[in-house]
Amino acid sequence: MRDVTKVLDVVGISKSFGDLEVLRDISFQVQKGETVCVLGPSGSGKSTLLRCINWLERPDAGQIYLNGKEIGITTGGVVMGDRELSKIRTHIGMVFQHFALWPHLTVLQNLMEAPVQVQRRPKAEMREEALALLAKVGLSDKRDVFPAKLSGGQKQRVGIARALAMKPDLLLFDEPTSALDPELVGEVLVVMRELAREGMTMVIVTHEMGFAREAATRVLFLDRGRVVETGSPEQFFSNPETDRARQFIQRYA
Ligand code: ADP
Numbered sequence: 001m002r003d004v005t006k007v008l009d010v011v012g013i014s015k016s017f018g019d020l021e022v023l024r025d026i027s028f029q030v031q032k033g034e035t036v037c038v039l040g041p042s043g044s045g046k047s048t049l050l051r052c053i054n055w056l057e058r059p060d061a062g063q064i065y066l067n068g069k070e071i072g073i074t075t076g077g078v079v080m081g082d083r084e085l086s087k088i089r090t091h092i093g094m095v096f097q098h099f100a101l102w103p104h105l106t107v108l109q110n111l112m113e114a115p116v117q118v119q120r121r122p123k124a125e126m127r128e129e130a131l132a133l134l135a136k137v138g139l140s141d142k143r144d145v146f147p148a149k150l151s152g153g154q155k156q157r158v159g160i161a162r163a164l165a166m167k168p169d170l171l172l173f174d175e176p177t178s179a180l181d182p183e184l185v186g187e188v189l190v191v192m193r194e195l196a197r198e199g200m201t202m203v204i205v206t207h208e209m210g211f212a213r214e215a216a217t218r219v220l221f222l223d224r225g226r227v228v229e230t231g232s233p234e235q236f237f238s239n240p241e242t243d244r245a246r247q248f249i250q251r252y253a
């Protein structure tokens with residue numbers, strides 16, 4: 001067993017698609033309660049990194065540990081089957097750019113579905129919890145509405161609440177606000193800021209530099225598949241060490 005105060009331990013992950021080396025020897029750790037923001041130009045490998053963390057993408061080399069337990073490889077050293085991987089993934093919440101809520105279920109049912117069906121949690125108890133989560137993301141009045149009736153920002157907030165309903169140990173966000181109209185970005189960031197403040201453990205890919213600066217405990221800057229810089233947001237934004245990071249900050253921040 002590894003140190004379990006590390007919720008996530010990424011050790012030497014590499015990944016290629018054909019001849020294209022997308023991730024090169026990436027290592028970092030996330031302690032319990034940290035908000036790590038992953039920044040970097042388009043195509044630098046951010047989404048692939050998130051997908052490797054929960055083995056939606058199989059890394060070519062390296063290891064991923066969640067709470068000290070290796071993901072993807074069994075203790076016998078063979079690749080895990082889909083069932084075992086699915087089980088591990090229930091501990092890792094994901095929020096994507098385009099969040100697919102179940103269209104035929106109401107907002108409240110969307111939150112209750114997986115906890116009740118997959119985790120076998122009691123329905124009455126789960127309902128209370130789902131209502132509390134909807135209050136938390138400011139959508140109590142939408143509980144009986146179908147997703148088609150929601151704005152993009154409201155959908156993302158339901159998506160976050162749905163991920164939280166599984167009581168994940170780790171939440172991964174892949175540009176959760178980049179498909180939203182500018183006026184809807186703020187309401188989603190408010191929820192994410194609150195989660196950071198409460199000490200939810202999160203890895204967030206974002207182009208929202210203001211958010212990263214305020215809410216991140218640590219920033220990881222990726223360029224061409226490598227971690228080029230890592231450090232506190234103050235250090236990264238005020239005093240970047242590389243030209244690549246300086247150019248990136250000038251462009252986005
Ligand atoms: P980012 O999220 O930082 O924009 P991605 O991880 O999406 O970067 O992509 C990194 C590189 O890998 C890009 O050049 C992209 O085209 C390529 N890539 C991503 N997924 C695949 C795939 N499934 N097959 C082939 N190439 C891919």
Ligand code: MG
Pocket residue numbers: 046047048174
């Ligand atoms: Mg991406």
